[in-house]
Structure formats: C-alpha cells, structure tokens
Amino acid sequence: MAPGEFLALLGGSGSGKSTLLRLVAGFEMPDAGRVLLDGADLAPLPPHRRPVGMVFQGYALFPHLTVFDNVAYGLRRDGAARAEIARRVAEALALVGLEGLDRRRPHQLSGGQRQRVALVRALVRRPRVMLLDEPLAALDAGLRERTGLELRAIQRATGAAFVMVTHDQAEALALADRVAVLEQGRLAQLGTPVALYERPATRFVAGFLGAANVLEGRAAGGVITCAAAGCTLRPAETMPEGPVATALRPERIRVLPPGAAAPAENGLAGTVTERAFRGESWLLVVRARGGQALRVVLPAGAAPPAAQTPVALAWDAASVVVLAG
C-alpha cells in the first residue's frame, strides 16, 4: 500500500475483511504471514503501540466522556501538553464541522456526528494508517454518500493512508484509490476501481462488482461457442483454447430495434422476461434461446421493449472480458 492511499477491502460477510483489519490493528494475531509498515513487522507491537488509528463499526465512542474528552483521549495517552491538546482537538473538530459540540456526550449526537467524532478521535493522533470498519454502514442511505465523500476529502487533506472495510461495492468503487476484493479469506483481485470493474479477473469479482453476466463456453479459433446462451462470442483479446468463462457487463449490451436480426457473433436473440424501472436506468432480464438469463441495463431515456416480447441483443467485442477463473 502506498503512503496516502485509500484502499477498500471489499467482500461479503465471512470473507475475512474485518479480520484483516483487526490483524493490522493488533487485536488478532496472524497464524502465518506478516503485517509490515514501512518494512517493519508490526507483530511484536501490542495494539496500543501501533501507529494506526481505527474507526470501529459501531464507532465505540466512550459514552461517559464528552466529545472533547473522546477526541482528546489518544492525545492524553501520548502525554501531550494541556494547551496542545485543546488546540489539536479544536482543529480536529473544526475539520469535520463539529465546532461547539465539544461538551456534548455521544448519546446527544446524531449518527453522522458520531461517525465524525469517531473519525477525528482516531485521526487527531496523526496515525500513519487509518483503519475503518464499515464506517458508513450505520448511516442512513441519504447521509452515506455525502459522508463518504467527506471521508475522502478528509483523507486527502490529512494524507494518512486509509484502509476501509466495506461490503458495499458502490462505496468501495466510489471512494477508494484501489479496491481489494476478498473471497473466503483470499484476495480475489486488487486494482483500481475502473480496472476492477472493466477487467474483473474472476467469476466472483465479475459477479460481485456490478453483477456482470458470466457466459461460459468453449473457445476455438478465436471464438467462444456458448451453448447456455445460444450465441457465439468473439472477444477482442486472445485466449487459450478449451473451456472458458467470460464476463459481459449488463450496461454494455445494446437492444437492437424491433425487427432487426441479432448478429451471428457478439449478439443473441431472446425474450424479455422481466422489466424493472430503477430510476436512473431500466433493468431487463432476457432469456436467451439457449435458456440462460442475461441482465441488461438500459439508460432511463431509452424506450425498453415490454415483457414477454422477443428481442435481439448485440455488444462490442471489447466488452467481452475473458475470466481467469
């Protein structure tokens, strides 16, 4: 991880993303492997000696202390002078717009305010690495997007490296410089949000991020014959011969005008089985002639075909991503 980087650990429940965070914080010990910071192994350091800050899932604010004392807690443990504590706490509270609330107690704050207190309580010690365990999960949907963007602005302003655990793929893609997708305790793929989305390496990543259609078939002579979908794929990239899986993003599929025939390659004919309006887009579920159901996302302005009507689909060769596993 680079200094000042924002890394998201993305995975479903039980994927080991929180455990990974607790390993870095020192609350769990690794059976094997090492946690390195600037090349130094953190293993001999107990949690209180590690240069990391942590925002807990439920925030874990100290309920018996005021906002000021919560934020000052770490500075006091570091033995900072009284005047310096007062100055740095005031700075920290100003950073997140909580001026004037320093005498409140956690239960007198809103969820968003509590989240920001938890954030600056950890940030005020200027840790090298900030660990955030689902920092937005406890917030209302409306507040989540704004708070997420604030979180990234604060991360840019402080220059600390952030590691954020989340199960929300939209959150990970929107906020992080790089996203690590975890599957059952293993790293499935690590990359920038765009790379991850455009070039998923595995079936799991393709399905987890943006719910791509996974088409399986047999590759021979530069084309893939996909029996389940009843179509022939010609990806732009080269691939090994034999059984192969590909990912096709729902929004990369075009619906051809009524009456038009599907192209022989990179297209198929099918029937719309479901149609749902999602606000910014339409979602169609199309049953291909081979029997496989494909998700197709159209912009909201398009006039989508009605349910139970036949439809022809087509896509560009560049949209077909050959998966490694």
Next chain:
Amino acid sequence: MCRALILAPPLLWLALFVAAPLAILGAIALSEPAAGIPPFASPLAWDGGWPRWQGTLASLAALVEDPLYAEAALRALRVAAVTGALCLVIAYPMALCIARARPERRPLLLVLVLLPFWTGFLLRMSAWIGLLRDEGWINGVLQGLGLTQAPLPLLYSEAALMLGMVHSYLPFAVLPLFATLSRLDPALEEAAAALGARPAMAFWTVTLPLSLPGAAAGFLLAFIPAAGEFVIPELLGPPEAQLVGRVLWAEFFQNRDWPLAAALALALLAVLVVPILLFQRLEVRR
C-alpha cells in the same frame, strides 16, 4: 380498566405487606409501653365513639437521649460500610472474570457464585464457628503443626464478624457488577488500545468508570442488609460490639419495650432509605 387490573395485585401486595406493617410499626412507636398483651397501649383510645389521642413521643425522645442507640446505629453502619467495601473489592475481579469468560462458561461460573445459597444460612455460620473456635479446625491445625502454643482467639472477633458478613453478602455484590460489566461493548477497550492506552489504562479510564453504576448497586445490596444484620454479629462477632440489629432484638424480646424497638426500627429504615434515594437519582441522571 385493564391497566387497573394489572396494577391491582402488586398494589395490593405493597399495601398489605409494606404499607400496613409500616403503619402498625409507626402506631406502636407512638404508644406507651404496657405490661400486658400486647405490650403496648394503642395511641388512640375510643371515648364514646370518638377517637382520643393518648400516644406519646417518649420512645422517639429516648432514641435521641440515650447515646446507646446512636452508637449502635453508627457501629452497624460502619460494619456495613466495611462489609460493602470488602464485598466490592472481592466481587469486582470475580465479576470481571465471569464477564470476560467464554459465554458458554458463564452460567457455570454464576452458579458457583450462588452455590453458598444452596446451604442454609445458619449452617454456614455454624461451619464458621466450627472452623474458628478455640478447639476448631484452624486452631487444631495450627497447634498440631506447632505453629502456635495456645489457641488463637479467632471466634467472637471483629475479623470473624467481617468474615461472616462478607461471606454472606458477596454474591449480592457480584451479580449487579457482572450485569454491568457483561453489557459493556468489548470494542470500547479496543478503541482505547487503538488510541494508545495500555491495558491497565484502558481499564482505568473506560471500563472502571462505566461500571460504577453496577459497583454502586453491588455496594448497596451488601450494605443495606448488612446494616440491619443481627444473626452474624450474635454468632461470630465480639460480645461487646452492640450493633443496632442486636439492640433492636434485645428491646423487642428481652426488654419487651415494643414502642422503643419500633421507633428504632423506623429510624434505621429512614437512615437506609437515604443512600437508596441517592443511588436512584444517580441512575435517573444517566
């Protein structure tokens, strides 16, 4: 209607077994002692269908005038306070260990805390007498090993009294402390550690202050019954230490001065209500 039906049984219970006895106690406290049965004269006499006041404040005055009662009460409060404090000091680590134990082991540990209650109270006190008396086990072992020549005066001492008190009231202190400590979010101490607090500092600044309500409840649950205790001082304590419970018992059954005993009982109750009210106000503030 439904509300009244639900409230009626507990209200009736309180009226019959709390309010009525207190009222009778109050009436006795205001009456003159008498030689007959009952050993007091009703404070109200009936004169041709009209009630006439014939009570007296003499018993209440006697409580104030004779220093015996105030001294006995103060001694009892001191013993109760020491009992409560010792219970707290011993119960806190126990409660902390149980709260930090793996969840499936907690019921067993709690049963072990309550296990003494399965034996009769008097039996347990008799067991202490058997251990502590001059010919008892402890003196027998000490002399048998040649560590002491003559029996140590263990029984009928302040130490034996405190031993019996703490032994009897310890579970009352453990349970509220356990309830408070087991409800604390383990992430709080982790948050303290992540902010640079050593484990002892995390305990001192986070767990301890957050467990104070449980500690106050545990202290009071030991302190209040200990203040009125009379069996343990009688069986184990030094004979010269007149605690209020024993004075009360003597007034009722030996001197048969029921008005004075009733007044003393009410006074003790009034003194003990103060810490309970303080504790409740503290709870409400939270």
